[in-house]
Amino acid sequence: MNSGIFHSTYKADMGLRHTYLEKARWVIFAIFLLAFPFFANRYYLTLANTIGIATIGAIGLNILVGYTGQISLGQGGFMAVGAYTAAILTINMGMPWWASTLVACVVTAIVGALFGIPSLRLKGLYLAIATLASQEIIIWIVTHWDAVTGGVDALVVPAPMLFGITMSSDFNFYWLVWALAGVTALLTANLFRTHIGRAFVAIRDQDIAAEVMGINLFKYKLLSFAVSSFFVGMAGALTAHYRSIVTWERFTVDISVLYLAMIIIGGLGSVRGAFFGATFITLLPATLTNLGRSLKSTFPVVDSILPFIQQAAFGLVIILFLVFEPEGINKMWKDIKDYFRLWPFSY
Amino acid sequence: MQRDFRHTLNSSPLNPGDLQLNVEHVRLGFGGVTALFDVSLSIYQSEIFAIIGPNGAGKTSLLNCISGLYHPQQGSITYHTGNAEHQITKLKPYEIAELGIARSFQNIELFRHMTVLDNIMAGAHVHMKAGLLSSMLYWGKTQREEIKFRRFAEDIIDLLEIQAIRDKQVGELAYGLQKRVELGRALAMKPAILLLDEPMAGMNAEEKEDMARFVLDVNEEHGVTIVLIEHDMGVIMDISDRIAVLNFGQKIGDGTPEEVSKNQDVVHAYLGEDEDANPVKQMNL
Numbered sequence: 001m002n003s004g005i006f007h008s009t010y011k012a013d014m015g016l017r018h019t020y021l022e023k024a025r026w027v028i029f030a031i032f033l034l035a036f037p038f039f040a041n042r043y044y045l046t047l048a049n050t051i052g053i054a055t056i057g058a059i060g061l062n063i064l065v066g067y068t069g070q071i072s073l074g075q076g077g078f079m080a081v082g083a084y085t086a087a088i089l090t091i092n093m094g095m096p097w098w099a100s101t102l103v104a105c106v107v108t109a110i111v112g113a114l115f116g117i118p119s120l121r122l123k124g125l126y127l128a129i130a131t132l133a134s135q136e137i138i139i140w141i142v143t144h145w146d147a148v149t150g151g152v153d154a155l156v157v158p159a160p161m162l163f164g165i166t167m168s169s170d171f172n173f174y175w176l177v178w179a180l181a182g183v184t185a186l187l188t189a190n191l192f193r194t195h196i197g198r199a200f201v202a203i204r205d206q207d208i209a210a211e212v213m214g215i216n217l218f219k220y221k222l223l224s225f226a227v228s229s230f231f232v233g234m235a236g237a238l239t240a241h242y243r244s245i246v247t248w249e250r251f252t253v254d255i256s257v258l259y260l261a262m263i264i265i266g267g268l269g270s271v272r273g274a275f276f277g278a279t280f281i282t283l284l285p286a287t288l289t290n291l292g293r294s295l296k297s298t299f300p301v302v303d304s305i306l307p308f309i310q311q312a313a314f315g316l317v318i319i320l321f322l323v324f325e326p327e328g329i330n331k332m333w334k335d336i337k338d339y340f341r342l343w344p345f346s347y
Numbered sequence: 348m349q350r351d352f353r354h355t356l357n358s359s360p361l362n363p364g365d366l367q368l369n370v371e372h373v374r375l376g377f378g379g380v381t382a383l384f385d386v387s388l389s390i391y392q393s394e395i396f397a398i399i400g401p402n403g404a405g406k407t408s409l410l411n412c413i414s415g416l417y418h419p420q421q422g423s424i425t426y427h428t429g430n431a432e433h434q435i436t437k438l439k440p441y442e443i444a445e446l447g448i449a450r451s452f453q454n455i456e457l458f459r460h461m462t463v464l465d466n467i468m469a470g471a472h473v474h475m476k477a478g479l480l481s482s483m484l485y486w487g488k489t490q491r492e493e494i495k496f497r498r499f500a501e502d503i504i505d506l507l508e509i510q511a512i513r514d515k516q517v518g519e520l521a522y523g524l525q526k527r528v529e530l531g532r533a534l535a536m537k538p539a540i541l542l543l544d545e546p547m548a549g550m551n552a553e554e555k556e557d558m559a560r561f562v563l564d565v566n567e568e569h570g571v572t573i574v575l576i577e578h579d580m581g582v583i584m585d586i587s588d589r590i591a592v593l594n595f596g597q598k599i600g601d602g603t604p605e606e607v608s609k610n611q612d613v614v615h616a617y618l619g620e621d622e623d624a625n626p627v628k629q630m631n632l
């Protein structure tokens with residue numbers, strides 16, 4: 001039996017995964033993701049696709065909030081930029097979905113970096129208000145710039161095509177979303193084992209020391225906004241292509257708060273935490289709805305107050321989470337792993 | 348170029364004894380308070396230069412001026428790197444860091460949620476060039492660069508004898524070890540000048556001895572110039588080559604430890620008028 005992990009090369013020591021168990025877990029998860037669509041019905045596929053999009057958006061937000069410590073309430077606005085850019089390019093210029101998605105990512109990255117400029121002067125709550133302003137500004141532009149965005153009316157996006165296959169069905173879109181989610185996760189995990197990622201974390205932990213260690217705060221804060229917004233824009237663009245209808249109501253400040261809840265509940269500053277949070281926040285209302293439906297037959301009175309119970313339960317679960325595990329689901333996952341690593345010896 | 352030392356931890360191309368940093372007539376004020384008043388001093392390659400003075404004398408303010416956190420209203424700070432001289436008075440902290448001036452802080456300002464290893468690697472930031480895209484792909488050149496500096500970080504870990512804690516999160520370490528990691532992070536910059544703000548504050552005798560040994564190692568084996576603020580007179584008199592004394596923002600004396608301990612102004616500033624109570628004399632230094 002091993003008494004520890006011993007690496008004989010620096011390359012192995014710096015790998016993302018170290019033990020066979022970790023690698024095996026990863027393979028099992030990948031097999032599950034690959035097999036899932038063949039067994040799931042349309043309802044579960046829809047949920048899975050929603051989780052996939054939310055994972056990409058949450059990883060993006062986590063880069064900014066969890067890793068770099070720049071709190072942002074502009075998530076909804078940045079997703080709107082991604083969604084509208086992708087939709088407009090596809091509708092008006094006939095771009096294929098992948099090209100419009102890529103352009104949408106880049107445009108959102110630029111917009112994100114622009115709205116990140118106040119972060120050089122503002123921290124914490126003040127920055128939260130500044131990003132809230134950016135959220136409102138973006139939504140205002142979207143609803144008032146009729147000529148381009150169609151104002152408050154919905155945009156209808158044509159179905160995405162890949163190699164002559166329509167990708168808009170839940171089954172086909174599943175592969176698209178989860179491939180991109182996988183790439184996003186890998187790119188982000190890689191980023192945070194290089195000097196750029198360390199610069200982001202350094203800014204979060206101790207910005208003055210970071211600057212004295214040679215980190216250009218302005219450059220790296222804006223870079224963080226840009227990288228984060230790139231993935232947030234991707235989530236927005238995928239929403240547009242998946243739902244095929246883009247309206248501003250999908251990107252209000254509620255979404256910003258919901259995404260913040262995802263990364264706080266999942267675990268700040270971790271890719272895996274973003275995935276956990278996205279899964280949890282997406283599945284919770286769905287589970288509550290199903291629960292309500294099954295209760296309806298036995299307690300007819302539930303039907304009328306169901307929406308209120310759902311909202312209250314949603315809030316309650318989040319509060320309980322913050323009280324009992326402020327470091328999120330990722331911490332619970334770590335605790336479980338630690339428990340079984342020593343199991344059955346508790347010392 | 349002939350030098351007695353050539354090692355990875357020192358990026359200065361100067362020969363020992365060359366003028367490296369020249370502070371001239373620096374005045375720094377905050378509103379009505381003048382923190383530094385016409386301070387001038389010169390620091391030479393490979394010496395240990397101590398700055399002492401009572402609390403509030405402006406020692407940390409002076410270090411902050413050198414590392415760019417404060418910009419003095421008057422005066423200039425010139426930094427020499429062999430073939431060039433840089434006016435660093437108005438530069439930003441990160442630009443000064445890129446020129447090779449590293450520092451540690453009085454109150455530990457480590458990246459608390461990173462491991463010891465990551466803190467040291469973060470210190471080497473200025474030397475790492477990988478771009479955003481290749482970092483995200485972690486391919487080829489980027490990976491080689493990371494591994495190269497991972498190996499380099501191991502040299503620093505060996506030097507500071509912190510092998511056992513390299514994977515620990517810094518926030519959970521004991522105070523003395525955190526101070527050591529902070530020195531390590533500054534060393535990872537391969538500094539030409541290392542500014543240490545009270546590296547031994549709050550330590551017990553044994554920890555102070557260790558820290559003094561590390562500072563001497565860095566200075567003697569690697570030839571790094573060290574500018575040191577410290578309150579422990581025993582340590583200062585033992586390890587420094589030259590000392591500057593600040594009092595109420597003014598420099599009231601400088602020179603070798605013996606000269607300073609005999610300087611009447613210094614003795615007065617520290618001890619008042621009564622010379623018999625001179626603790627420096629009492630310690631038989």
